[in-house]
Amino acid sequence: MALEFLNESIETADRKIIEDIQTERLRNTLVNVYENVLFYKKRLDDCGVDPYNFKDIGELQKIPFTTKEDLRLNYPFHMLARPFGEIVRIHSSSGTTGNPTVVAYTGRDIEMWGSVIARQLFSLNLRRGDIFQNSYGYGLFTGGLGLHYGIEKLGGVAIPVSGGNTERQIKIMQDFLSDVLCCTPSYALHIAEVGKELGVDFSGLSLKAGIFGAEPWTNQIRKEIEKRLKISAYDIYGLSEVIGPGVSCECYCKKGLHVAEDNFIVETIDPKTGKNVPGSETGELVFTTITKEGMPVIRYRTKDLSNLVYDKCECGRTHVRMAKPIGRSDDMLIIRGVNVFPSQIEEVLMNVKEIEPHYLIVVEKRNFLDFIEVWVEVSENIFSEKMNALEIFESSIEHKLYSAIGINIDVKLKEPKTIKRSEGKARRVVDMRKGEKP
Amino acid sequence: MPIKQLTVFLENKLGRLAEVTRILKKENVNLQGFSTTEARDYGILRLVVSDVEKSRAALKKAGFTTHVADAICIRVEDRPGELLNVLDTLSDAKINIDYIYVIAGTRVVLSVPELDRAEKLLIEKGFFICRD
Structure with missing residues (x-):
């Protein structure tokens, strides 16, 4: 060039x-x-x-x-x-x-x-x-x-x-x-x-x-x-x-x-x-x-x-x-004292090829403790008639997130299009501790 | 020959199963039987329907994630000990059942790792294998 x-x-x-x-x-x-x-x-x-x-x-x-x-x-x-x-x-x-x-x-x-x-x-x-x-x-x-x-x-x-x-x-x-x-x-x-x-x-x-x-x-x-x-x-x-x-x-x-x-x-x-x-x-x-x-x-x-x-x-x-x-x-999430950037989660998720690039991070307090979960949509790439295939998929992502970030993040499988698509700036994080709603 | 079983991913939310059946009704598809398996937040719905491709297309269009898998469908007599005969046949041959459920017409749908071998064994034992 x-x-x-x-x-x-x-x-x-x-x-x-x-x-x-x-x-x-x-x-x-x-x-x-x-x-x-x-x-x-x-x-x-x-x-x-x-x-x-x-x-x-x-x-x-x-x-x-x-x-x-x-x-x-x-x-x-x-x-x-x-x-x-x-x-x-x-x-x-x-x-x-x-x-x-x-x-x-x-x-x-x-x-x-x-x-x-x-x-x-x-x-x-x-x-x-x-x-x-x-x-x-x-x-x-x-x-x-x-x-x-x-x-x-x-x-x-x-x-x-x-x-x-x-x-x-x-x-x-x-x-x-x-x-x-x-x-x-x-x-x-x-x-x-x-x-x-x-x-x-x-x-x-x-x-x-x-x-x-x-x-x-x-x-x-x-x-x-x-x-x-x-x-x-x-x-x-x-x-x-x-x-x-x-x-x-x-x-x-x-x-x-x-x-x-x-x-x-x-x-x-x-x-x-x-x-x-x-x-x-x-x-x-x-x-x-x-x-x-x-x-x-x-x-x-x-x-x-x-x-x-x-x-x-x-x-x-x-x-x-x-x-x-x-x-x-100010996007940095503090989860039970650990600093987490949404981009760290995105990196892990996007390295799993079956995951669609639409996800939502939901943070909430349960019994005074911070909990963080990630919503991902179930595409045909991961879905079969076997329940344990889904469970293994869930836990393998949870494991990857834990190894990369050091805290437990729950993966929640969702139906397609459950996560709102963005026509402008995407909303990737819902912090229910601040009164936000998914 | 195995049957085609349609599977749908459902979130554990009000009205989702109803939505599936509404779509099938609209497509004029007959539901012959089904089973659900649930985890904490979601479930798997397994369906035996009169038209798999039509149902799948309609469900996909409505945004559901679907999957089609083979399963064995056998007719069993409606009398004591009949299911046991089926199960014994498979366990004697060391074939483990992944899941099993009953659909209309005293038929049993089951999934096993070695589909062909199981089917052959069941035919040898005199069971009637349903084709659709």
């Missing part, structure tokens, strides 16, 4: 050059927020960082973190650094757990966002003229419109189908000759399942790649998607507070997600102490935007856990790679 870049000088810049660019852009950003956002003016005054004389990128670590709670307290518009008139777009989170977080973009922010995504799509060997079926939700959610502008910037053909209506998705895929599917990984699996029921032969379609994100997913799920849809599946990462999808994305090597470092500074911290973790150790990702004007964030805590690799990638890009996030720190 010939090395090809949409913006070679930036994408392959030496670390020193990247840091120089970051320092200058960070200074401009700090001046912007100091002058225009009361929250940050106070923050910078308190920690003694002078935005006008900011010269050393290491000084960034002196500035306190910005959290989701900070954004909520400044709901809806107090974090904006530009007046309406310059702001041209508002997005917002769903606000399932409190006030939604609101984010705002200037025209140049939208332009930057599109360029970043276009560059990432290019790094996946996708080109002008490729047809993108964009099945991320369009609306307040950043997924749909975020990808949309990147696709157009690349010169791709954007089909803004949005999420849902899976049979129509498949018809469009067949009739419009979609090359690329963009959606959540769980929705990709749902499309594959419905397609199979309709007798669709995916290997006969044009579809060659998928850009999947907006929820954590393991490499095992990647393999399932690739096998079922006959495509190459890539991970894109982002969060609306930083910009939306495109904060980082895999290149065709699939060996970590390159952070767009000319626009975002990434750090990894110990979520407990808040200290930066050394080298490539796992920690919570923290992002600072350095080109966004409308609503910059300084050291925004993502709660996503990952680790950073600074080695040059085989693709030739120098921008730091983050490993596929293993989950969010």
Whole structure:
């Protein structure tokens, strides 16, 4: 594969050059927020960082973190650094757990966002003229419109189908000759399942790649998607507070997600102490935007856990790679004192080839003790007329889960389609201790 | 020749067995007999029906997981000691029964590891093997 870049000088810049660019852009950003956002003016005054004389990128670590709670307290518009008139777009989170977080973009922010995504799509060997079926939700959610502008910037053909209506998705895929599917990984699996029921032969379609994100997913799920849809599946990462999808994305090597470092500074911290973790150790990702004007964030805590690799990638890009996030720190379940990530369970389940990639983790308290069970659906692959075959199947998965995670997890066999299919972000965990219901 | 027995996975939930029989009724399939085996949260329903393929297709369409397996179906006389004759025939030949149940018309359905050998033995003993 010939090395090809949409913006070679930036994408392959030496670390020193990247840091120089970051320092200058960070200074401009700090001046912007100091002058225009009361929250940050106070923050910078308190920690003694002078935005006008900011010269050393290491000084960034002196500035306190910005959290989701900070954004909520400044709901809806107090974090904006530009007046309406310059702001041209508002997005917002769903606000399932409190006030939604609101984010705002200037025209140049939208332009930057599109360029970043276009560059990432290019790094996946996708080109002008490729047809993108964009099945991320369009609306307040950043997924749909975020990808949309990147696709157009690349010169791709954007089909803004949005999420849902899976049979129509498949018809469009067949009739419009979609090359690329963009959606959540769980929705990709749902499309594959419905397609199979309709007798669709995916290997006969044009579809060659998928850009999947907006929820954590393991490499095992990647393999399932690739096998079922006959495509190459890539991970894109982002969060609306930083910009939306495109904060980082895999290149065709699939060996970590390159952070767009000319626009975002990434750090990894110990979520407990808040200290930066050394080298490539796992920690919570923290992002600072350095080109966004409308609503910059300084050291925004993502709660996503990952680790950073600074080695040059085989693709030739120098921008730091983050490993596929293993989950969010607040997704971590504490079961009788043991920390369990849903992704650990997913890995075990997806290594059992008879298990369908639809599962649900249910946590509850029984007699003051935490219990965790995993629902999996009984497919024809495991079902026979013998009861003990099912029992052996159940206990073999329980054994595998125990060996991998170290706690007892009950496996519950369920009828097909009992587990709700997702058209957007999948709900993989039900914590009845928090009053959630399956 | 063994019969085709239809098996359905059922969660231990209200109305699931009723749903299966509703589907069979709609397909105009006659239910000749059945048995259930239950674990804590689910069960297996084994059915002998007048049309296996039609039933299976309808159940699959309704989202049930199904399986078709061979089993021996024999007619036994309705009098004391008849089942014992069947069981003795098999145990004398060291054939273990996985499961067994009775269906309409004093017929017994049973599953064993060595289907052909068991069937031959039972025929030799004069039992009537039902074909459907």
